[in-house]
Every structure is written in structure tokens, then in C-alpha cells.
Amino acid sequence: MIRQEQVLVPNLCGLVKEGGPVGDGHIIIRFARLEDVRPDGHLA
């Protein structure tokens, strides 16, 4: 049986800098947000 579902298109939300497991099943991620990138590509 083929089940059809909605295709999700993710939004870019940042740049990964580093990350890793913390031993309890969780993963900590440090990333750069992109608020300072202007739509023309210049950085504020």
C-alpha cells in the first residue's frame, strides 16, 4: 500500500559551528543565526 503524505520543505535557519552528544541522548549544537545577513548578501 502506498501512503501519500505532504512533502516538507525545510527552511534554512543557520550555519552549524560545532556540536556533539552530551551523553544523555541529547546533542548540543552551536550555530550562527543569519539575522545579520542582508537580502543582498552584505553582512550588517
Next chain:
Amino acid sequence: MGEHCFVLSAAHVIGPALKASLGGPTNVLAGPTSLELTADTVSLREDIDVATVRITEDQLLEIERNGYRATRPVSWPPPQVEVGDGILMAGYPGTWRLPVSWHELDFRAVTLGLLVHSVHATELLRTVIPDIPTPSTSASRRPRRWSYLAAVEAQSS
């Protein structure tokens, strides 16, 4: 964004490439396309480790023709990440990089689908690998929306 095209990368990647380009003949590639790195085309912020390189629409089309996917956000800046969001993370960990030969590096990639458990400070996420949703998974346990985090590496020669 609109008529503006740029490569988004890290300052620690573009900074040395820009320095090399300003110092002499250097070939910096984004997929199949040579990037021209100058003070006019590069914006760089070392404090947040982000850099951009402006490219032309023709360069963008060349990159896409060679099988690479360009992001065309519907809005900018991107939405804030919130608890309950799904995150697709992709990157090339430096510790996984293998020198294949004297002039070749193997960039090994990692991709993870994660669920945001909590958001800390300014740039920290606590995430967990979620169970794969099934038809019986309640709506409250499904990711509210999906975002992705990317890491970009450039090669210069």
C-alpha cells in the same frame, strides 16, 4: 534572495581563501564555479563566523546545472528556531576529514534529523534524535515544522 545571489559560508573558510586570492593567483571553487574573492564581493564577520560571496545569476545557474541545489528562501531573515521544531543538520566535521593523498582530502559528510528540545543562550540548541513518526504518532509528538542547518566548506588551490 530576489535578484541577489550569494554563497553563504563561514568566516574561517572564506577568510584564508580571500587572503590567498589577494596575495596571488588562487582558484576558489563553489562546485564547478570559480569564485572571485575581492573586497567588493566578500562580506565577512569573524565575531559570528559568517561570510558571504556575491555571485552572478549565471554562476548560480552553472552551479545548479551541475546538480547542486540552491536555496531560495521565501522570506528573510530566516525564522527563529523554536522548541518542537524539526532540524535537518548537515556538515563536514573536521575530525572526519581524511587525507587521501598529498593533494587530495576526503570531506566526509554527516546529516542528522533532530528535534529541538530546548533553545539556550544565543546560539545553542539541545536536540534529540526523534522517533520516526508513524500514523499512530500523536500530532503533539510530531515536529511542528522543519528547518535545516548547513555547514559549508570551500576548497582552494
